[in-house]
Amino acid sequence: MIEIRNLDFMYKKSPVFSNINLSFPQGNIYGLLGENGVGKTTLLKLICGLLRPSQGSVYIDGATSYDRHPDMLQRIVFLPDEVTLPDGKTPQQFVDELAPFYPNYAWGTFLHLMEELEVDPNRKFKEMSFGQQKKSLIAATLSLGTDYVLFDEPTNGLDIPSKAQFRQILSRRFEERNTIIISTHQVKDVENLIDPIVILSNSGVLLDASVERIQQKLFFEYGGEKRDDALYSEMQPGGWMNVIPNQSGEESQLNIEALFNAVLRNKNTVRELFS
Amino acid sequence: MEFRKQKPIYLQIADRLMEQILSGEPAEDDRMPSVRDVAVNMGVNPNTVMRTFEQLQSEEIIYNRRGVGYFVSPDAKKRILAEQRREFLEEELPLIKQKMQMLGITFEDVMK
Numbered sequence: 109m110i111e112i113r114n115l116d117f118m119y120k121k122s123p124v125f126s127n128i129n130l131s132f133p134q135g136n137i138y139g140l141l142g143e144n145g146v147g148k149t150t151l152l153k154l155i156c157g158l159l160r161p162s163q164g165s166v167y168i169d170g171a172t173s174y175d176r177h178p179d180m181l182q183r184i185v186f187l188p189d190e191v192t193l194p195d196g197k198t199p200q201q202f203v204d205e206l207a208p209f210y211p212n213y214a215w216g217t218f219l220h221l222m223e224e225l226e227v228d229p230n231r232k233f234k235e236m237s238f239g240q241q242k243k244s245l246i247a248a249t250l251s252l253g254t255d256y257v258l259f260d261e262p263t264n265g266l267d268i269p270s271k272a273q274f275r276q277i278l279s280r281r282f283e284e285r286n287t288i289i290i291s292t293h294q295v296k297d298v299e300n301l302i303d304p305i306v307i308l309s310n311s312g313v314l315l316d317a318s319v320e321r322i323q324q325k326l327f328f329e330y331g332g333e334k335r336d337d338a339l340y341s342e343m344q345p346g347g348w349m350n351v352i353p354n355q356s357g358e359e360s361q362l363n364i365e366a367l368f369n370a371v372l373r374n375k376n377t378v379r380e381l382f383s
Numbered sequence: 384m385e386f387r388k389q390k391p392i393y394l395q396i397a398d399r400l401m402e403q404i405l406s407g408e409p410a411e412d413d414r415m416p417s418v419r420d421v422a423v424n425m426g427v428n429p430n431t432v433m434r435t436f437e438q439l440q441s442e443e444i445i446y447n448r449r450g451v452g453y454f455v456s457p458d459a460k461k462r463i464l465a466e467q468r469r470e471f472l473e474e475e476l477p478l479i480k481q482k483m484q485m486l487g488i489t490f491e492d493v494m495k
């Protein structure tokens with residue numbers, strides 16, 4: 109379990125986080141959402157111990173992550189949005205260098221994933237497209253066998269078929285012992301995959317709820333008229349979509365983009381609804 | 384008047400699995416596909432599919448053999464049809480009636 113306790117973080121003397129508390133129990137694929145600049149990447153770096161909290165702590169199974177104890181480091185992997193790759197090396201060489209630090213690394217898994225994603229593990233990074241590099245990194249990340257996997261914009265640079273492959277690979281590889289956190293703006297790429305959903309803002313955590321709970325609290329109405337009491341309305345080809353507080357208890361299909369807009373525009377209402 | 388509802392994904396998956404059971408694949412008393420296989424095929428969170436299976440189990444359309452997996456109930460088709468009949472009569476038919484009135488279509492027109 110990842111636990112963030114009373115976390116403050118300052119960047120060049122300006123506060124990014126103030127008193128953040130969040131828990132990520134295992135067995136879930138979390139979606140971390142938020143507008144540009146709210147600190148999603150910073151939070152991932154704080155979780156895996158790359159950054160030091162100004163106050164408070166991040167605990168991974170009880171151990172402070174910034175202590176960066178080898179026992180903890182071998183159980184977590186972070187795939188940043190942008191990685192400086194060793195140009196002259198191949199994905200196979202790259203993963204061979206990482207593998208000694210990860211006792212659960214599975215060589216077979218790496219080759220299998222590379223084959224599934226149709227990338228040659230023995231081709232140099234500099235001869236690859238950005239998308240192929242990204243696929244290699246995703247295969248490497250998931251083959252390390254860590255309990256904790258943090259992804260920053262994993263679908264960035266992937267073509268349309270690979271986005272579907274990414275979803276399938278994650279649902280196949282994901283196990284009860286895993287905690288996966290995906291930070292992204294491309295919510296359509298991971299719709300139906302992420303659950304629970306965490307929405308960050310400059311003022312802190314706006315939402316931290318399972319899809320089931322969101323559907324119990326909010327109703328997504330499709331194809332009707334615009335409603336005045338909606339938390340958010342959007343014109344769609346088939347009519348208006350409205351996000352309204354769920355009165356009947358009946359569940360409807362979650363639309364994450366609409367959820368995001370509804371939460372951002374009605375911070376206090378949403379806080380009360382979910383409290 | 385259109386349907387203004389879209390079911391949550393876990394119920395959409397349930398509908399799909401029930402269609403498959405009605406078509407006889409898997410047949411009654413056959414083993415259901417695994418939660419994992421359904422999740423991977425649809426590219427959805429395995430926990431969502433788990434919720435679908437729990438829902439189908441609560442409706443006694445499938446049953447769980449501990450440690451073995453989920454199986455189709457012996458009277459699954461009967462139960463599915465009964466539920467679909469109820470859904471049609473209570474939810475779909477009133478909307479169709481409204482639309483027929485709006486368009487001036489009579490019951491006789493439909494039965495022609």
